[in-house]
Amino acid sequence: MKFYIIGERELVLAFKLTGVDGTIAENRNDVLNAFNRITGKGGTANIPTGEIPKVLILTEQAASQIEEEELAWQKTGNFPLIVEIPGLNGHVKGRKMLSDAIKQAVGVEV
Template sequence: MRVHLISDNVDTLVGMRLAGIVGVVLHEREAVLQELDQAMQDESIGILIVTEKIMALAKEEIMTLKLKENRPLVVEIPDRHGPSKGSDYITRYIKDSIGIKI
């Protein structure tokens, strides 16, 4: 089982390559959708990593994959500039989801 990266940033791709993860750098929505389709066809890909900007380009399609498909596991990561959602987005997510402030 392989890990595949779809990134909008060359630096993120280079860092992932150091960890043995292959991927592509894309900037256009159509190219992202085509790469997603290819990743779904490749049975050897078990984890698909996308950067936040890639998620923004194809949010509806990626969320559909996350919710309806068993494979691959789709993981969203920030790029080299850090998270665009703010530093406390995980605690806000927990609070909004279950109503507990941590």
């Protein structure tokens, strides 16, 4: 399964050490351009079908900059699936953690 990360420099470099490609995003424009390229929105994808990542990892800081676009993509049900992870400064206040979302959806604490 192919993964891709968009986020802060240090996290992207760390993921690259494990073989995961990524884009360093320093502002909303960087995040949005990378997101559109990976998801193929706007016809900007130059990625062959077999190379499309199945999982897109966004740091919470990156995800907070494109909340509307991310939500619209998730509603399509297409690949890549989006997973948010805390950034270098930890969990962003006010953002729901994955374990909280699972607990709310399934009723089981993870």
